[in-house]
Amino acid sequence: MFRGKEEPEKNEGKEEEKEETAVEKKSSYSVAEMKPADIGDSIRINDDVLLTIVRVVVSEIDGVSIAPGGIVGGILKKGGSRGIKIESSDKEVKVEITVNLQYGTRIPEAAAKIQTSVRKALEDMTGKYVKSVGIFVEGVRLPSDKESIDMKLKGQLSDEDEDVSS
Secondary structure, eight states: OHHHHHHHHHHHHHHHHHHHHHHHHHHTOOGGGOOHHHHTOOOOOOHHHHHHHHHHHHHTSTTEEEOOOOHHHHHHSTTEETTEEEEEOSSEEEEEEEEEEETTOOHHHHHHHHHHHHHHHHHHHHOOEEEEEEEEEEEEEOOOHHHHHHHHHHTSOOHHHHHHHO
16 A cells, blocks of 8 residues: 555656656747747838838949839839839748839849849848849930940940930
8 A cells, every 4th residue: 555655646746847847948948949930929021121122232233223113103003112012921022123224234134133132132131032023124324425435435335326315
């Protein structure tokens, strides 16, 4: 009989130890191990933040400017702002950018540079997957007199081109 009384006491002690160990394990996560799914937190990024990132990235590329877009275009394009349209979800982003290029800029190279730069910046800064970056070239900016002289010196503009832009 004596043995029968000891066994339940030992089992109860082991169960208490197991409970304490489980509690200790839960409260001892390191910061690196904590993920939003683990603790119920979430991160939301306003589309205006995404627009700002895109606008800054594009403004740093030579020969490229975001098309100003009209008042009607800004109202009709949901999730967009003057030449940039953003569609985002919790995990991915789609971007459409309308640009003007400086005369002499190689369109395929400029478009590829915009796409690569925007994708990298958005993915690095937000952690979201960039599903697509669409580029629409709306226009070409003709050079001013000073710019046309500089372009002539670089061999990008012939005398015939200058006569057309005048």
